[in-house]
Amino acid sequence: MSAEQSILYDVPGPKAKTRDRIFTVVFTLVFVGLVAWAGYTAYSNGIFDDRWTVLWDPGKGQTGYDVWVTSILISGVWGTLKPVFITIPLVVVLALVITILRQSPYWIARVPARVITEIFRGIPVLLIMLFGVLALHLEFLWGVVLGLVVYNMAVVAEILRAGIAALPSGQKEAGLSIGLSPLQTLLRIQLPQAIRIMLPALISQIVVLLKDTSLGFIVGYSELLKVGKDNPNFFGASTKVVFIAVVFVIYVAINMSVSRLATYIEGRMRTKSKAVAGLKVGDKPVGPDGGVTAAGIGANTRTGDSTW
C-alpha cells in the first residue's frame, strides 16, 4: 500500500501537509457524521429497543439456544455450507476432466470442452438452479448444487487452463523429451504447477461459491438468508432488522476469512516464487491478481495467460 502511494504523490511539504490535514479532518467529520446520522435515524425508528432480546431471550417458548444453534447455525450456516461441501469435490473432478480434454491433441475432444466452458460461463447460475428445480424436478438442495457445479466447473477449468498457459513451455518440452506421453506430461508436470500458481484464484473461487449459495434463497432452498426471513416470520416483523443484521455479519465474516486466506497464500507465494525458478513472467509472478480474482465470478481468469 504505502509503496504504491508514494509513487503517486510527493513526500508532502508543509503546505500539502496542512491541506491533507484539513481534508483528513473534514472527511473524518463527514464519515463520523454519516454514521451518527444513520445511528440517529435508526434510534428514532426504535431500532435499539428491546427487539434485540430475541437473540438471547426470544420468548414464545424458544430459548437463545434454539435461535443460535438450531436455527442460525444448523439450519442457516450448515445449509449454506452443505452445498459448498458437496460441490467442491464434484467441481474438482469435472474441471480436471475438462482441462485435460482442452489440452487434447484431438479437436473432437477439445471443441466440446471449449463449448461447455464458454456456454456455462455465460449463463446465470440462478437460471441453471431454476432449471434443475423446475425442469429436472430436483430437490432444492440438488438444484442448488447443479447450478453451482455446472458454473464453477467451467470457471475452474478456465483458471487451470490459464495456469497451464502461464507455465514456461520448457516444462512441457522437458516432460515430453524424457519420454512421458502428452497425458503423463500434463498430469505429472503441468497440472501440479498450474494448480500451485493458481491457488489464490482457486481459493477466491470458494468465496464466489459461498456467495452463490445465497441464490438458493430465491429458488426455495433453506440456507442462511432463509433463516433471516423465517425467524422474523415467527418472532414478529420487528426482529427483521436483527436477523438480517446477524446474517449479514456472519456472511461477511466467513467470506472475509476465506479471502484473507487467499491473500495470505498469494503473499507467501510471491515471496517464495523467487526461489522457484521459471514460475515468473517478466517481473510479475504469474497468475491473476488474487485481490481482483476474489471478484471472482471468473473475473480475470481469462487474463491469467497474458503478461500485461
Add this chain to the structure above:
Amino acid sequence: MGALIDNADLVWGAFKMTLWLSVSAGVLSFIWGVMLAAFRVSPIGPLRTFGTVYINVFRNSPLTLLFLVLLNLAVPVFGLHVALGAPMAILALTLYTSSFVCEVMRSGINSVGAGQAEAARAIGLSFFQTLGQVILPQAFRSVIPPLINVYIAHVKNTSVAAGFAVFELTASANRLANFNSSEIVGIFFGVGLLYLLITLPMGIASQRVERRVAIAR
C-alpha cells in the same frame, strides 16, 4: 421453444429489462467504482479507510443479501425509501459491481510503471493531474479485459433481481415454465441463449482486446 415464440412480447420486454438493468447499473457502478479506486489510492486517510471498508464489505456479501438489506434495513436505518423493483435492483447491482470495478481499476493503476507517475510528478503535475491525465488513461488499457469479465458477471447478476419483483429474463423463464410445463426444457434453453447473446460477444471482445494489448506492450 414454441412457448417462447408465442410469448415473444413478454420475452422481449424481459430481455429489454435485463438490458436496462445491465446498462444503467453498469454505468453507475463504473462511475462509483472509479471514484472508489481514486479513494483507495488517495493521500487522504479517511477516504482510503472508507474505500477499504466498502470493498471488504460489499465484495464479501452476496448480492441476494444486499437486496434483502435494502428491502429490510434501508428505511429503518438510513431513512432511505427505495422502490421495490427496478430502482432497488439498480441500486443493489451498483453497490455490488462497483466494488469489483474498483479492485480492477486499482490493480490497473498498480500495473502502470512507477516511472510514469514519477515523470508526471517531476514535471509538476498535481495528484489529480497525475491520476487523471497520466495514470488512468494507461490503466484503462490494461484494465479492459478484466473489466469486461466483471461486466459479464454483472449481466448475469441481473438475474438475482428476478427474486425481488423485477420481471427480467430469468423471471420470464420462471413464469413461462409454470404455465407451459411440457416445454420447460425449451424455455430454459431459449432464455439461456438470450443471455449468451449478451455475454458471449463480451467474452470474445475481452479475448480480442487482451490479445491486442498483450502485443502492444
